[in-house]
Amino acid sequence: MLSRLRQLTQSHGALRTGTGLVSGVIALGCGLTCVLLVLTLHFPQYLTTPELRQALNLALLRPLLLGGMVVGGGIALANLLLGRAPWLSAAAFACVVLSALMGGYKVQPPELSGRTPYIGLDWFVLDLLGSTLVFVFIEKLFPLRPKQPVFRPEWQTDLAHFFVNHLLVGFVLLATNFFVHRFFSWAVSVEVQQAVQSLPFVLELCVLMLVADVIQYAVHRAMHELPFLWRFHAVHHSIKTLDWLAGSRLHVGEVLLMRTLVLAPIYVLGFSREVMDAYIVIIGFQAVLNHANVDLRLGWLRYLVVTPNFHHWHHSQDKEALDRNYAGQFAFIDYLMGTAVKSTKTWPSEYGVLGDYVPLGFWRQLLFPFQRRARSQKSDGHSPSGC
Numbered sequence: 001m002l003s004r005l006r007q008l009t010q011s012h013g014a015l016r017t018g019t020g021l022v023s024g025v026i027a028l029g030c031g032l033t034c035v036l037l038v039l040t041l042h043f044p045q046y047l048t049t050p051e052l053r054q055a056l057n058l059a060l061l062r063p064l065l066l067g068g069m070v071v072g073g074g075i076a077l078a079n080l081l082l083g084r085a086p087w088l089s090a091a092a093f094a095c096v097v098l099s100a101l102m103g104g105y106k107v108q109p110p111e112l113s114g115r116t117p118y119i120g121l122d123w124f125v126l127d128l129l130g131s132t133l134v135f136v137f138i139e140k141l142f143p144l145r146p147k148q149p150v151f152r153p154e155w156q157t158d159l160a161h162f163f164v165n166h167l168l169v170g171f172v173l174l175a176t177n178f179f180v181h182r183f184f185s186w187a188v189s190v191e192v193q194q195a196v197q198s199l200p201f202v203l204e205l206c207v208l209m210l211v212a213d214v215i216q217y218a219v220h221r222a223m224h225e226l227p228f229l230w231r232f233h234a235v236h237h238s239i240k241t242l243d244w245l246a247g248s249r250l251h252v253g254e255v256l257l258m259r260t261l262v263l264a265p266i267y268v269l270g271f272s273r274e275v276m277d278a279y280i281v282i283i284g285f286q287a288v289l290n291h292a293n294v295d296l297r298l299g300w301l302r303y304l305v306v307t308p309n310f311h312h313w314h315h316s317q318d319k320e321a322l323d324r325n326y327a328g329q330f331a332f333i334d335y336l337m338g339t340a341v342k343s344t345k346t347w348p349s350e351y352g353v354l355g356d357y358v359p360l361g362f363w364r365q366l367l368f369p370f371q372r373r374a375r376s377q378k379s380d381g382h383s384p385s386g387c
């Protein structure tokens with residue numbers, strides 16, 4: 001059973017229908033989600049983010065957990081009885097039994113006191129669940145490449161990035177806060193902050209998004225033009241198949257640098273909490289959508305806001321697209337700066353780094369910027385900008 005499971009997780013491509021594979025994978029997904037959720041109920045102080053801890057209602061979580069156990073267990077049992085992919089169904093059923101043995105939906109979380117170091121396991125589970133449901137649906141509805149399967153090549157590497165970047169959410173938040181307060185406190189002005197907070201909600205949100213995107217444009221461009229920074233950013237550009245999960249391939253060094261420099265002016269200008277929350281939701285959705293396998297160009301609006309088409313070109317290997325389309329939210333910044341892609345083709349044909357020198361796998365990519373071969377790639381004169 002274990003070798004078949006290993007084989008499945010190491011492979012890619014469309015799952016054969018009518019064999020119990022599709023339903024088995026859904027059952028296994030339910031089973032694994034249940035195990036992780038039960039663990040977060042047992043150890044919320046270490047496995048949950050304080051923000052979600054407050055927002056998550058047990059009355060909501062328990063039915064979700066029970067539903068996952070019933071659906072996952074039901075599908076697995078039916079497949080076992082029908083003899084469809086029994087090795088997969090047995091693994092899924094074992095996960096459901098394990099979550100039931102650990103207390104299932106009835107687990108009573110302990111009372112929490114004080115702050116402890118934590119990893120965002122709850123954030124990982126909920127974001128993976130929500131993103132899979134929403135974005136796979138959108139990708140199936142408006143597919144750019146209809147034949148591209150959900151389990152496309154290198155999905156394992158990107159899922160590992162997704163996993164680690166979510167678990168490290170607390171550490172990244174702490175480090176970013178530290179750098180922002182340590183290096184940018186001198187610029188804070190109470191008068192300016194009061195003026196910003198007195199703006200109407202929509203205007204304040206627009207100002208925040210514009211300030212953040214101008215900074216992200218500059219930092220992103222520096223990552224392409226400075227060889228030291230490119231080594232970190234090359235990891236993101238090494239993706240050869242774009243979909244909703246692909247944008248998760250980010251080196252933690254890049255995440256720290258980008259977040260610190262983008263959050264610095266936001267902190268200095270003192271935007272209100274509600275505006276910040278709206279910004280985080282919008283940017284989170286747009287960042288995932290821009291990488292998704294969707295045929296979305298938005299007509300004339302594409303000159304104003306960043307669309308999947310605009311960002312797909314940023315990942316292109318086509319010569320005319322190298323070092324172009326840096327903006328994350330407002331495409332007009334690139335048009336104003338003369339860095340927008342001007343192509344007669346509608347979509348790029350190939351993605352990735354020229355020369356394809358970034359290794360595959362999470363750990364190899366984590367170490368890549370510090371290796372000699374990353375430095376030599378730059379001295380070859382290959383545009384740091386490889387893309």
Ligand SMILES: [Zn+2]
Pocket residue numbers: 220224233237314387
């Ligand atoms: Zn880039």
Ligand SMILES: [Zn+2]
Pocket residue numbers: 236247291311315
């Ligand atoms: Zn990207």
